[in-house]
Amino acid sequence: MANTILVGAQWGDEGKGKIIDVLTEKADIVVRSQGGSNAGHTVIIGEQKYILHLVPSGILRNRKKCVIGNGVVVDPVGLVEEIRMLEDLGVKVDGKLFISDAAHLVLPYHRLLDAQREDHKGRKKIGTTKRGIGPAYADKASRTGLRMMDLIDPERFEKALRERLKENNAVLKALGAKPLSFAKVHAACRAAGDRLRPLVTNTVVLLNRALRQRKEMLFEGAQGTFLDLDHGTYPYVTSSNTTAGGACTGSGVPPHRIDRVVGVMKAYTTRVGEGPFPTESDELGDLLHGMGREFGATTGRPRRCGWFDAVLTRHAAMVNGIDDIAVTNLDGLDTLERIRICVAYKLNGKKLDYVPADLHQLAACEPVFRDLPGWQSDTSRARKWKELPARARQYLEAVANLVGASLGIVSVGPARDQTIVLK
Ligand code: GDP
Ligand code: IMO
Ligand code: MG
Numbered sequence: 001m002a003n004t005i006l007v008g009a010q011w012g013d014e015g016k017g018k019i020i021d022v023l024t025e026k027a028d029i030v031v032r033s034q035g036g037s038n039a040g041h042t043v044i045i046g047e048q049k050y051i052l053h054l055v056p057s058g059i060l061r062n063r064k065k066c067v068i069g070n071g072v073v074v075d076p077v078g079l080v081e082e083i084r085m086l087e088d089l090g091v092k093v094d095g096k097l098f099i100s101d102a103a104h105l106v107l108p109y110h111r112l113l114d115a116q117r118e119d120h121k122g123r124k125k126i127g128t129t130k131r132g133i134g135p136a137y138a139d140k141a142s143r144t145g146l147r148m149m150d151l152i153d154p155e156r157f158e159k160a161l162r163e164r165l166k167e168n169n170a171v172l173k174a175l176g177a178k179p180l181s182f183a184k185v186h187a188a189c190r191a192a193g194d195r196l197r198p199l200v201t202n203t204v205v206l207l208n209r210a211l212r213q214r215k216e217m218l219f220e221g222a223q224g225t226f227l228d229l230d231h232g233t234y235p236y237v238t239s240s241n242t243t244a245g246g247a248c249t250g251s252g253v254p255p256h257r258i259d260r261v262v263g264v265m266k267a268y269t270t271r272v273g274e275g276p277f278p279t280e281s282d283e284l285g286d287l288l289h290g291m292g293r294e295f296g297a298t299t300g301r302p303r304r305c306g307w308f309d310a311v312l313t314r315h316a317a318m319v320n321g322i323d324d325i326a327v328t329n330l331d332g333l334d335t336l337e338r339i340r341i342c343v344a345y346k347l348n349g350k351k352l353d354y355v356p357a358d359l360h361q362l363a364a365c366e367p368v369f370r371d372l373p374g375w376q377s378d379t380s381r382a383r384k385w386k387e388l389p390a391r392a393r394q395y396l397e398a399v400a401n402l403v404g405a406s407l408g409i410v411s412v413g414p415a416r417d418q419t420i421v422l423k
Helices: 016-024 076-088 108-124 133-142 154-174 182-199 203-212 244-249 282-290 310-320 359-364 390-403
Strands: 004-008 029-032 041-045 048-052 065-068 097-100 217-220 260-266 269-271 304-306 324-328 338-347 350-352 366-373 406-411 419-421
Touching: 004 016, 004 244, 004 310, 016 041, 016 217, 016 260, 016 324, 016 406, 016 419, 029 203, 065 203, 076 182, 097 182, 097 203, 108 133, 108 154, 108 182, 154 182, 203 217, 260 310, 260 390, 282 304, 310 338, 310 390, 324 390, 338 390, 366 390, 390 406
Parallel strands: 004 217, 004 260, 029 065, 029 217, 065 097, 260 324, 324 406
Antiparallel strands: 041 048, 269 304, 338 350, 338 366, 406 419
């Protein structure tokens, strides 16, 4: 399997958690390198459903190490809750989970600022998860952030928090919000710091030692390519680099040690939050929501739905260097008579075969569709390529050709075994 980066090739929620769980079987270490608890990765094992926000999905398998890298923003109180949830379900965390000492903290004022700023934006809101992600990365870039190494040093943390809270309370007050109490914030963070202290380490050194021992790593991307701060539909993006390059900066693993990039994509497209979405289709949305599908794992919001957009995923293949694609949720299309694929955009009468960086141009793009006949039968029981209906195979081949990458995995249901591994 070698060292693999797994990225979302659309707007997040592509089914990365499920594919990571499948690939973890062959990996030694699973690494998160960006994002925070805005992520919601679903893994279903038997009857049990797990939704992971910060802990790498590899935690659900025995004898795998999991790393929260330096590029992740960690909400310590939320992470302790997540660890408790896992422990209550019998999943051991100590000795398996390692947190970077350099990872930045998401503190209560970041969450509150995120919510306040969204509320103030009114119709111009981004539709964030309100998990404090933007304000935490802004502090990191402004060089005013606090890190895990500060949290686990009680004296240093108390002093730094007092200073930071003073400034942030002034901002909160200006936005019309109630200031936060130092005593309350400090007590909650202090308790979280005590629980997390044994898990905090220099993960850059840990990972590079593991590389020397020829351990195989799997990088669990969060969000998706078009939510990337640089390559996404700015400003309707998240605040980290969700594309393949982010895995290296966010972990300290050098680029030449990466062997393979897998791009996860749904057999159609979804998006949560605001921003342009050329292939959006209310008809497809109604169908999928009617089946009880496509509600957010983190916020429960209904996801916007649309047809497969090959312009988008081809662009994702370009910026990530995708070798293989994993196509998920094929079964979502089982009942359709006709399935549409967007093969190009039309802008002011001209054909466009890439995603324009200018949001206004993207919003004005009209999709050019190629229609394929649906297979109108159940794919969820297929376990081998040849068990898929011929028309489903044709659809998948068309997708892979249009994206310009090879078909590595097909997923036909949320469970571990509802997977066809082709390479
Ligand atoms: P992630 O954020 O990329 O890990 O994706 P989410 O977990 O937020 O959303 C994907 C949803 O699709 C979850 O509810 C998964 O259980 C589900 N899922 C993943 N693959 C498949 C599939 O092939 N078929 C079906 N029916 N559901 C899937
Ligand atoms: P996973 O890892 C889908 C979206 C939000 C919003 C924008 C900015 O589960 O695929 P943020 O809270 O990050 O500042 O919100 O990004 N968003 C996601 N959408 N899946 C995610 O993660 C997302 N994380 C953030 O809905 O539009
Ligand atoms: Mg998700």
